[in-house]
Amino acid sequence: VKRFQVQESEDTDTWINRKLPKTVLEQVGAELVAECFSSAFLPNVLAIICMRTEVIFVYLSIASDHVKAIRNKEEIGNQKACIHYTETFDIMKREDRKQINELLFWLGCVQKGNLHRYYLKQ
Numbered sequence: 001v002k003r004f005q006v007q008e009s010e011d012t013d014t015w016i017n018r019k020l021p022k023t024v025l026e027q028v029g030a031e032l033v034a035e036c037f038s039s040a041f042l043p044n045v046l047a048i049i050c051m052r053t054e055v056i057f058v059y060l061s062i063a064s065d066h067v068k069a070i071r072n073k074e075e076i077g078n079q080k081a082c083i084h085y086t087e088t089f090d091i092m093k094r095e096d097r098k099q100i101n102e103l104l105f106w107l108g109c110v111q112k113g114n115l116h117r118y119y120l121k122q
Contacts, residue, residue, distance in 0.1 A: 016085045032045045035060075036070075045062075046058070047060075059083070060081060061084065062082075
């Protein structure tokens with residue numbers, strides 16, 4: 001297994017760094033990259049971090065060429081990917097459930113492959 005140094009952003013004192021340990025964030029990043037080969041959003045990946053009743057939606061934005069280089073075990077060069085994080089939602093709070101309910105429904109439609117039939121119907 002080839003290991004690559006992850007380049008941290010200049011501002012490492014972000015809310016996500018205070019919320020989750022660095023080892024957890026590294027694991028999330030590795031799992032997102034592993035999933036990019038079979039994602040419904042190929043080459044990008046959408047996932048959820050669950051912590052008891054709290055959830056954080058994460059989105060890996062990565063170029064197709066970057067994915068191909070990883071798959072073919074080629075040099076990555078200067079290519080970069082970016083992980084976006086939402087705020088934390090507590091599924092036990094009604095207000096938070098309201099905010100994420102539509103997104104969860106949409107994701108279910110995408111997963112089933114029937115987005116147009118169920119969600120975009122007039």
